[in-house]
Amino acid sequence: MVEVENVCKLEKEFCKSCxxxxxxxxxxxxxVVVTKHFERDLKDEEVINSIIKDVLDCSHTEFHELxxxxxNIDGVMIFRAxxxxxxxxxxxxxxxxxxxxxxxxxxxxxERFLDEKKELKKIIKVF
Numbered sequence: 001m002v003e004v005e006n007v008c009k010l011e012k013e014f015c016k017s018c019x020x021x022x023x024x025x026x027x028x029x030x031x032v033v034v035t036k037h038f039e040r041d042l043k044d045e046e047v048i049n050s051i052i053k054d055v056l057d058c059s060h061t062e063f064h065e066l067x068x069x070x071x072n073i074d075g076v077m078i079f080r081a082x083x084x085x086x087x088x089x090x091x092x093x094x095x096x097x098x099x100x101x102x103x104x105x106x107x108x109x110x111e112r113f114l115d116e117k118k119e120l121k122k123i124i125k126v127f
Contacts, residue, residue, distance in 0.1 A: 012115055022067035022092075031097040031127050034057070041103035051088060052100060055081055070114055076124050078114070091115065091124060099127055 032052060042048050065082040070089075072078070072127055081088040087110040089102045101123060103111040114120070 006054045023067040025077065025096065026058070029056075029092060029096075029098050033097050033099040035099065035101055035123065035127075037102055037123075038100045044102060048100075050102070051081075051083070055088070055100075056091065056098070060123045073117060073120055073124070078120070080110075087126065093124060097127070099124065 034048065034052070039045075039048060042051070055066070058066065061082050063083050065080065068080045068082070070078040070080050076091050076093045078091045079088065081090070085107075087102075087103055087104045087107065088100070089104065089110070090098055090100045094096050101120075102110075102113060104113060
């Protein structure tokens, strides 16, 4: 389990890595959930923890894109971070949990994953 430390304070006006969508919810995130699929995609616990820490810390040093808003599915906001050719897909649900869904190396597979709204709803509903 990753400790959630809030680097974005409510009084902070701007976080350079945060999209406006992520900036609104980041101060309220209380829990991190990592799916089995995310773990299988990366296979290395150290890499997983490093990515989660960087995403939570809004650390843009390793990423080409961070907190890119992709979609809102039934009140669950879907985001993406990109590190080289790795697309990290995560969401913030209504309970203010950040859920790391997938880490996909192939852009076409990433697009197909986002296009499958029913599948995304089913994955998110489990948590």
